[in-house]
Each structure stands twice: as C-alpha cells, then as structure tokens.
Amino acid sequence: MKTIWPNLLLLIPILGFSQNGSVDTRAQYQYHIKKTTHPIALDAAVGENEWDNHMPVSQFFNHWPSDVGQAQNQTEVKLTYDDQNLYLLAKCFDNGERIVQSLVRDSDEDYWGSDNFSLVLDPVNTKQSGFFFGVTAGGAETEGSLTIEGSLTWLSENWDNKWASKTAQYPGYWLVEMAIPFKTLRYNPNQSTWGINFVRGDKQNNAYTTWTQFPVNFNGISMNYMGSLHWDRSPEKAKGTFIFNPYVTSSSIRDYEDGEELEAQLNSDLGGEVKIALTSNLNLDLTLFPDFSNADVDQQVTNITRFNIFLPEQRNFFLENNDVFSNFGTYDVKPFFSRRIGIMDGEAIPIDFGGRLTGNISPNLRIGVMNVQTRQTGEFAAQNYSVGAFQQKVLKRSVIKGIFINRQATSNTQELEYSRNAGLEFSYVSESGKLNTTFLYHTSTTPENYKDTHFYGFDGYYSSKRLRTGWTLNIVGDNYITELGINPRLENYNAETEETVRLGYTLINPWLRYLTFVEDENKKLNYHGLRTWHNLYLNSDGTFNESQNNVGWDFEYRNTARMIVLARFRKVDLMFPTSLLGDDFTPIPIGEYNFPWGELRYSSDVRKKFVWKANLAYGQFFNGTRNGAMVEGSFRLRPWGSFGLTYDYNDIRLAEGYGEDKIHLMRFNGDISFSNKLFLRNVVQYNTQGDNVSVFSRLQWRYSPMSDIFLIYNENHDTAGLGIKNRSVVLKVTYWL
Template sequence: QQKGDRTMKYFLLLASAVLFNSKLVAQEQPIYDNFILNATKINAKIVVDGELSEPEWELATITSDFLNKAPKDTGLAVNQTRTWIMYDDEFLYIGAVNYQKREDLVIKTLKRDNSSYHWDSDGFSVVLDPLNKQTNGFLFGVNAAGARVDGMVSIENSRTRPDVNWDNVWYSSVKVHDDYWVAEFAIPFKSINYDTNVEEWGINFVRNDMKRNEYSTWSHVPLGFPGIDIGHLGTMVIKDIPPKRKQGAIVQPYALGSSNKDFQATNNSLENDIEIGLDAKIPIGQNLKLDLTVNPDFSTVDVDRQVTNLSRFSIFFPEKRAFFLENSDLFGSFGTWGLKPFFSRRIGLNNGEIVPILFGARVTGNLSEDLRVGILNAHTRSVNDLSANNYTVASVQQNLVGRTNVKALFTNRSSFDGTSPTGEDYNRTIGAEFNYTSENGYWNGNARYHWSQTEEKFDDAYFAGATLMYGDGDKFFGITADRVEDNYINELGFSDRLFQYDAEAGELKRVGYNFLNPWAGFTIRPDADWINSYTFSGWMVGSTRTNGDFIDRILSVNFEMYTKDWGGVSLSARNSKVALLFPTNLINGDELLPVDTYSFNRIAFHYFSDSRGVISGSLNTSFGEFYNGTRTQFGGSLNMRVQPWGNFGVRYVGNKVILPDNYGKATLHLIGPQAEVSFSNNLSWTSFLQYNTQEENFNVNSRLQWRFASMSDLFIVYNDNYATDNFAVKNRGVVFKMNYWFN
C-alpha cells in the first residue's frame, strides 16, 4: 500500500508539472520573479532514490520554463525541465524532471568527473554561489546514466571555468522512464562554503539535450558565456539558514605497493617499494580550511597528452595533481596565457622528472565576505644533484564594487641543507593585479605588475602588462600588452618567451621582450536549416626586445563554420616573420639555422564531425613555408562510442619538414590510441598509448579505478616505455594503491 501511495503521489507531482507547463492551473504558478526562487524549508527526511515520491516535493518551489542557451539564446527550450528545490537543517534538495524519450538519450560515459563527456551527454547540473559574489561557486551534475560531476567554478582570464578535481560528499540518484528521466540531489550544507548572514544565493540550472543538440538554463545566459557562468545566475532566497555545524577533520590515508624495472640502468634489477601517506582537511573556524598532505603520491594521475613541438618555445602542460588543483584559481589565475607568475608544476617536477614531495599544506577560504585568502607551502627532498627546496605561495583577493577585485601574489623558493635554508639560493616574486568585469560581463580588463628577486639582486626584474577585451556573443575584440624585463626570473612561474636557446653555445639565454596581442572578430547566425554560425576573425602576436629590436610577429585571418549538429570546418591563413636571435637547430640538422630574419606563410584546414554520433572524428592539415624550407602537417582523430560504457579512439599528427642544404629534414609521427571502459559509475578502466617519434618514446599507460566507498578508491596502474626505433623496453612498472576517506 505504501508503494502504491508513493507511486500515486509521484504521478500527481508529474501531472502538476504538465499542468504548469500548459498554464492551465493558476495555483501551480512558481514562486518566481526575475529569476528568483524561494526555497522551501521542510522537516521530514528525504530518501534520495530518483523517485521524488515524498509528499514534501509537492510543496517545494518549482522553477519556471527553461530558456534556450545554445545554439541560440532566445525562446523557450523545446524539451522542458521541471526543477524543485527545498532544504532542511542538513541538506539542500534538488529534484529535476527532464523531458526526453528514453531511446533518444545520448550517454557518453558512466565514469565520475569526466567533465568533457558530461557536457556531451544528456545531463542536468546546478551551479551554486552561496556567497553571491559572482567570483566562485560550486557545480553539481549528473548525466542520464547517473555519472556524477562536481567541482568548484571560478573566474580565470575573465571566463567561468570548472575545476572538477574538487571532490566532496553529496548524494544523487537517477531514474529513466519512457518519456522523461529524473535526477535527485541531496547536497550537505557542510560540503559547501556559505555564510549564515547571506540569504540570497546565486543559482542556475543547466540542461543538456543531446537529441536536439541544445542546452537550456533556468536563468538566462547569453551566447557569449558558458552555461555555468557565475555572472548570470538567478537568485535563491533561503530563509532560516541552518547554522554552521562544527565540522570534524577529514583524513584520507593511502597505502601503495609498486614494482619497477629500469632496463637502461647498469643495475637493472627489479625495484619493489611500499609507500604510505595521507591527506587531511581540517576546518579552521567557519570559513577557512587547512589541507595537509604527507608523502603525497601522484602515480595515479592522468598522463600528459604529448604534442609535437616545432616552435622555439616551451609547451605548457596543465596541472593534473589534485592537491595543487583544488582552489587553484587563488594561486594560478594571475598573469595571462604564456606568462604565469605561478605554475604549480614547478613544485615536485624537474624537467619532467618527479621530485618527491615530503609534505604540503594549504590554507584557503574567506576572512570576510569580500576577502579571500590562500597560503600554500610544500617541501621537496634532495634528489641526486638537486638540493631540497621549500616553496611558499600566498594569495589574497579583495572584492571591490560589483565584479571588480584586486589581488596580490607572493612566491618563494628556498634551497635547504638538511633542515635549514642555505640562504644563498632562493627566488622570490611579489605582484598585484586589478580585474574589472562590467555588470553584463561584456567588458573585461586586467592590469598587472610582478617583480622578482634572486640572490644576485638584479635591477629591472619585473613584468607589467594590461588586457582589455569585449565580447557579447556576436562580436569580440581585445588587446593584451606586456613588458618582461631580462631579469624577471620566476622559478615558480611559466614564461614561454623569456628563455631562448642558443644552440651554438648550448645554453638558454634570457631575452626580455615587449609583447602585443590584438584580436577582433564577429559571428553571423543565419536563419538556415543546417548552419548554426559563421565566425570571421583575425589576430596578431608580436614581440620586440626591450630596446625595440624586432623578434617575431604572426598575423592570422580565420574563418569558422559550425553546423546545427556542432560539427564544422575552419580555415586560416597565417604569415610569420621571425628574427632568430641565436643559431637554432629546429629538427636536429647537421648545420645550425643561421641568425637571420625569416618570413613564411601557411594555410590550415580543420574539419570535425558531430561528436554525438556513434562514430565521430576530425581531419586537419596545414602546409606552406617554414623558415627557409617547407612544412606539411596532417592528422586527425577517430572515435567510437558504445553507449553507455565505452569510448575508443585514436588520434594522429604527422609533420614533414624539409629545410635546404644540411639544416635538416624530418618526418615526425605522433599516434595516440585510447580506450575508456566504464563497468559502472564506480568502476572504470582507462588506457592510453602514445607513440612519439620526436621524443623517441612509445608509452603505454593503463589504469583501473574502483570507488569502493564514498571518496575511497583502489587503483591499479601499469606503465611501460619503449624506444620507437627497435621497440626495446626502457622501463616498466606497476602500482597498486588504495586510499580511504575517514570523516
């Protein structure tokens, strides 16, 4: 009888949603005005089962119609979403009925925290900004198969970006029916940062409708912004906010066993090792949190996706280690592309080789409603000729009027001899930045100044710059300008242009520069059956030495066309002019390319298909001059989806470079097959193969992950490296690791 009553209540709940959608029953109108919701307080416990069968759901606040977000941002979504919201003293509850036929659902993965596949699957997400400051918040979402994604959202380079490496406890359930699917969330208040004095929270809901290849939101988000944009949230009024409960510490110890063999070493015996360590999260007051890590292990982190580098500059590989990713916007959002005052991969990695971290600590949070702080410290042990080092990074961000803020950054690296700093080998930087965002988010600006110091105490050791940009979805333009002095030495940062390699001397040399990057473009959205948009754009990147001498300049004109299914093509024509400052060996030629000024042109074409298909892929090619020779690039990708459990693909990039005389010739190949199999929402197997002739390495990385309890995992990782010429084994290893979450 109870099951029958629950089913009837659920039927009545859905019926009320249909009546609301038809505007037939006045009393079902939402508590809604200009994207404002009044959350309903309840006293009963809710079972998170994807049924929404408790009578409290009938009393909960219901949202209005969802609005189109993309590919157009006008009108109501065809396949609507009904969302209810309520809360008690422990949880914020969200229920969503997503109208879509079962056979039309597109599900890319069952794996947790796969952000890319989440947005390519039928899904439902909520964005929360409990402090309502439009600077950072939280993301919770599921796809129609129950695969969860959660993370923090923050502003980086004027755009809202998610960080799905943030993990915390929350609950969800999904039930699929013939004509709709239901998502139910229970988000513990203790899992998010909020202020009991703030009764108006920022909130928005995002719906992925992959059959129609459309996205919709409850609060209107213009085309020029992502659906999770925290500058375009609606408002949730939450009265009688539960007082913050004293939170206990969270401890997550791990145990690891590994077996490795280096076949290239003189003594290539098998090395077996056992490691233990732990991570901990400790509340400090109401709004600060201390994160600790002791003997951290990163053997289960995704491997870097390799690239072919034929430029004169270093490649920026993103951070993937969880300890450095959580709240990373506090430390890593300074600077601009290609010039980062803090780059966390400088800690624990040296030229790609692992340097063991003994311990790390990080304090982050709010000292007040408008003041956010972060302090990070880590200590590495000595390895071979590399001394032990201690690293400190501190950041502060003060919100001003609206979405404007000022922030400051301090970094320090000090070498250690035993337990004491040497005092003779250090690097420090300090800097400040001003960020402006207009109320509608169209205008963004940044001004920055950073200064460095080493034991040599050089003069002219700074970099300064500014960025101003505009974008409204239809037109965009902007300009970035920076000046980097020769003696701006930042060993904890990343600068792709400051260091230039002198192949004749065999050393890197610092070359200060002025940098300029203007861009502009516009988008046309025709009223056509199969064309979504055309975009025409142009940009320039150029630099000179600080004395005004020319270094390089690239001019590019571009055309992009997107179809209704989000496939498309792009074309670009590019002219490059480079004044080589030093003799250079681009592709291991017998002779060095001499100091001279080179001008060369290239044409590029790229095609990509609808990613929703069972089979999808891309093709790309570029050809033209390359310094005093030629370069032809060709490649593509092919992907196959087995819904909902499997994704299989391969990518290929080939380059053929021919320089005259003895300056070099090369044909380079990069092949990267990959496979991802999800046996359930908690068990997955991922494998990457990367064959790279430029690096003369063939890497095999395979990882099995089982989430056997809340926030607790078992990993098995196999890693293998071979030479590309004869496939001789370089090294091989296997890791077994288990961690457990105590709360």
C-alpha cells in the same frame, strides 16, 4: 619611443567601449526554499508527499546556440533541505531519445557530450567563486569549483568532494535527484541568500537551456547571471567538517636504463590528506607524503617551436582551489604554475609535506596560502616552496589581486639559493561583464640582484553576442625570472655556443571575432564568423623580433560538426642559430625569415557512435616547408566503451644541409566503464620526436563515496628497437573518513 604608438592603439578599445547595463538576474529569478517535513529518499522516484510542498521551477530559457525564447524541451526543478543536506529534484522532459556517451565520472568531454543536468551554486553570494554538481542521464557524475577569470566563469572538474545522485529514465522524461551535504560546501551560516542556477544539456537538439535568461556570449555557468536562493532559515554551520583521507600504496618499479638496478624495487608507502573547515568559508588542507601515482598520464605532443612547452597540472592536491594562486599574468606569461613544484627536468621529486589555507575571510576578501617541502635527492637539493595570494573585491565586480612566491633551498646546493616573485593586479570588470581589463605589475628577486626584473602591462576583452575583441600588452624585462611560473620566450638557446641567453621583450596582441547567427528554422549552421589575431614581439630596445598575423573563418553546424579555415603569415628575425630538428643537423643561421601557411580543421557530429576529426596544414617553415596532418577517430559502444586512435604527422624539409624529418605521434585510448563506479583506462603513445613508446593502464573502483582502489601499470620503451626503459606497477587504496 617605438613602442608608444601600438600601446596607445591598444588603449583605444578600452576607453571607447561604453558600459551597457545588465539585467539583475539575482533579483529577477528567485527560489524560496523550505525545509522538508518528509524524509527524502535518493531513488530517482517521486514518493508520495515527498516533494508536494516545494516550489517548482518549470520555465527554462534557451541559452545556446540561441539565447532567445523558451526551451523546446522543458525542465522542472524543486529544492528542499534537512539538517544535513541540500536536495534537488529535476525532471527533464524530452521525446525519449537520450545520449549517454560514457559512465566515467569527472570526464569533461563525455559529460558535455551527453544529456546532462547541472546545479551551480554561489553560497558566499559574491560572484567570485562557487560550486558545480552535474550528472548525465546515465548517472555519470562530475563536480567542480567555479572561478572567475576576467568576467568569465570557468569550471575546474578537479575539485572533488562527497555528494550523491541518482537518475532514472522514463518515457517522455528522465529524472535526477541530488543530495549535497552542507559540510561539502563553504558558506556563511548567517547569510540567507545564495546565488544559484540550473543548466540542462539537451544533446538531441544540440542545445543548452538555463533557468535564468542571459546573453549567449556568457557560458551557462556564469556567476554573474545566477538567480537567488532564499532560505526560510539560514543553514547552520555544518558539523563533522574534519575529514581524513589516508592512502596506502604498494609498488614494483624498475629503471632498466640504470645498469646497477638488476631487479625491480618493491616499496610500500603511507600518507594522506586532512581537510579542516576552520570556518564555513575557510578551509585548511594538509598532506603528508602525497602520492600522485593515480594521476592521469600526460598526453604527448609534437613541439616544433623554438621554446619549451608546458603540460597541464594533473595532481589533485595542487588543483583544488588552485585558481587563487594561478589566476595571475596573461596567457603568454604566468607568474605561478604549480607543476614546477615537485618536478625537476621531467623527474618527479618526492614531497614530504604540504599545506594550503584557502577561502573567504570576509564576503569580499579571498585568500590562499600554500607551503610545500620537497625531499633532497642525489641530484637536486631539498626545497621549500611558499605562495601567498589574495583577491579583494572592489566596486561591483572588480578585483585587486596580489601574490608572493618564494623558493628557498633547504639543503646545500650549487644552484640559486632562492628565487622570489611578487605581483599586484587590478581587474576592472563592468557590471554587465562585457568589458574586462586587467592592469598588472610583477617583479622577481634572486641573489644576483639583477636589473630589469619587471613584468607589466594589461590584458582584456570586450564581448557582445556577435562582436568579441581583446587586447594584450606584455612588457617583460631581461631578468624577470619565474622559476615557479611560465615565461618560455625569455630564454633563448644558441645552438652553436650551447648558451642560453635571457632577452626581454614586448608583446602586443589585438584580436577580434565577429559571429553571424543563422536564424532560419531549417538551418544547417548555428553560426559562422570571422576571427583574426595578431602577435607582435619587440625587443627590449623597441626593434622588431617577430610577428604572427592570422585570419580564419569558423563554421558551427547544427548537428555539432565544426570547420575552421585558417591563413597565417609569420615573420621572424632569428637572433641566434637554432636547431629545430635536433643536434644532428646544421643550425638555422641568424637572419630574417618570412613564411605563410594554411590550415583546415574539421570535426564531425559528436553525437554519433563514430566520431572523427582531421587537421591539414601546409606552408613554408623558416628556410623550408612543413606539411602536417592529424586524423583522429573514436568509436563508442555507449555507454560502456570508448576506443580512439589519433595519428599526428609532420613532414619538415628545411633547406639542404639544415635537416629534414618526418615526425610521427600516435595515440590509442581505450576506456571501459563497467559501471558508474568501476572504470578501466588504457593509453598507448608512440612519439618519434621524444623517442618514446609508453603504455599506461589504470583500473579505478570507487567502492565508497570519495574512496577508491587504483591499480596502475606503466612502462616506457624507445622507438628504435622497442627496448624497455622502465616499468612500474602500483596498487593504491584511499579511504574517506
């Protein structure tokens, strides 16, 4: 009964917000495309008669930081096509001053920090998934997939496919041409209308403009506010939709901590991936002996919480179209997290093969099926992982989603023979997208046949231009086991008995943000505003476990600088003796702890050659104090080089006898772009908490579209005497057939 009243309070905003009507931008903004009668040369120069007969889009609207009025610097766009490609020409007018941060491809920070132009497409025309193609004024490309989470559109740059672009800079404007093969896209050949929009990044004015006009509380790539692309004749089904992407690697690896390994192990491996378009909307991906040596290095972090942290997925095979599997649960509990496959206790486990079937089998039904087999190692049994998911569109924008997950041991093991999860969710999204709420129910099964294996609740938000508010309710049973997911609060470690105890909980999380936009023409601020969020954790019996109350004020400056002031108060009923600073100190005893702290965060103008940011924090920490500081500086020799240094410091002083420690984390990044096809990335990290110094270097040459040569060097040392732990050198070659 103790949890009923907060649950009812959370329901009030869901029921109370009225649904405002939305502008139908797909009806209001329409482009009629015609097939070209002249060959299109991809040279960023307008040839004679090349584009004359094609309709121009010449009026862009402000979108961010203001969604009122027409763009100060306009953009003119034309589209056409032939039997193989969709072509785009964009003429981006300006005063001749442009920012190109880097030539590195697929770099989120560098792309949005530069002058850029983006094309977003919804070929299935269902507002559920799509594609993104973008290029900076300097020619750095990025592509990605568009997915829906709630009512917001998210971009994943990890989708990779073949397309081409060319840019050139002229006095008063810069020009971009794109050629996107039809076989790169997934579409219905019988459908004559697609969703489409264009997004322009104008960094001198720190502004983003779009073809369609819609509210600033939705990002520029929003699939709900696209225009319509009308074909004079629907594109035929693309030919040549069988793609083979083999690789070969040669490596030298030595583990210096293994006393029996006296010299480096030399290995050569073959493998590859096959992509098969079963239909225009349904894609089959197969992989044999996948190799992830070219994945970016994990960015190390300091963890001073009582629970494990989870580093993001870096492996391309799992990232492409991953949203159909991963878009379940809430921010606090995720039933599926692909990084759990092929990594055990931080150790990479070889994968023998894998397959994924993803796409639309009807305009309103999207599916995903994945199967991966890992190899038996000396310590871990071979495992087979299967995941199946669907998304069925209902009403106008709402979705019913379901998922089934199975982990099955395929060799003898003393661990659990299998673990299974299943879940069903209903996401209601209003037509305008302002109101979104997801109701969910998940369960798990293991050989022990436990009780209390549930996870259910709801999660949503309401968003207008100034007011944004949301709510989360999670009710997690004692035995909701997610071997392939994220559920960090379930397992509690007793530092005295060295036992791990599973304890279910209820999370109640309301949050609110209110922004004040500055309309003054000579303004220094774009906006400022209040944010507040509160997390209340209750035990399974309704008694108090933990609360976190936070309030802050945001300032976003016209010159792209940002500042945030935060005040926080945390109350914890610690149920088990806990070691926050390691086993060398007496565990903090059971009891109630109350501790406030404050934070100040600032980041400078990202358009400058030298960019810096700083975070300062101070306050109480359980029975002691915590003093934290982070300083980061980055110097850019645009567009070919970027060099950055980060120092993260935490000084934790608990009560006498319970420990004190100064935790240092330093990171150096050095990125060099020899061209927009040849890149060198270097990362050095020093982490006293993890007792590790790592050196990572990767040279990438994209010698042909979607074909790369990688040379990767990696080594790790301890922080005490810099004794070496391991070293590897890998040469990898991929080719797109």
